[in-house]
Amino acid sequence: MLEVEVLGRTHASDAPAPAAIRELCERAAHARGVEHGHVAIEFVTEERIRELNAEHRHKDEPTDVLSFPIDGVHAAADDGELGDVVICAPHTADLSEAIVHGMLHLLGMDHERDDGEMLRLQRELLRSSMQRSTGPSSS
Numbered sequence: 001m002l003e004v005e006v007l008g009r010t011h012a013s014d015a016p017a018p019a020a021i022r023e024l025c026e027r028a029a030h031a032r033g034v035e036h037g038h039v040a041i042e043f044v045t046e047e048r049i050r051e052l053n054a055e056h057r058h059k060d061e062p063t064d065v066l067s068f069p070i071d072g073v074h075a076a077a078d079d080g081e082l083g084d085v086v087i088c089a090p091h092t093a094d095l096s097e098a099i100v101h102g103m104l105h106l107l108g109m110d111h112e113r114d115d116g117e118m119l120r121l122q123r124e125l126l127r128s129s130m131q132r133s134t135g136p137s138s139s
Contacts, residue, residue, distance in 0.1 A: 002026050003038040012089035016096055025126050028103035037082040049088035064092040067105035100125050130133035
């Protein structure tokens with residue numbers, strides 16, 4: 001089982017419910033072959049994400065999502081502690097997308113180097129998540 005800790009919800013009033021966040025994380029982890037572990041999803045202020053982005057990526061500007069794998073090593077198999085995903089809601093158009101995006105980065109994917117594989121998987125996971133939440137369509 002994947003344990004998902006959600007922090008800082010006061011910084012993202014429109015964040016999905018904790019159960020929906022957990023489901024998004026589980027879907028991303030399962031797609032990467034990870035069934036067990038712990039991840040923290042934290043919603044932060046614009047100021048905090050700017051600090052983290054400057055410290056870790058040397059970009060003194062806010063961003064939407066950052067991933068911090070434990071010990072800087074991306075999880076590739078079931079692990080105890082996977083890491084943290086930090087999200088700034090004011091810089092994020094879709095919080096569900098940011099959660100999945102951050103998880104995929106945490107699990108070793110990199111859209112800047114993978115010829116579109118990560119973003120295709122992200123779209124697929126979000127599409128299947130939307131279909132589950134809305135149920136079958138009727139005509």
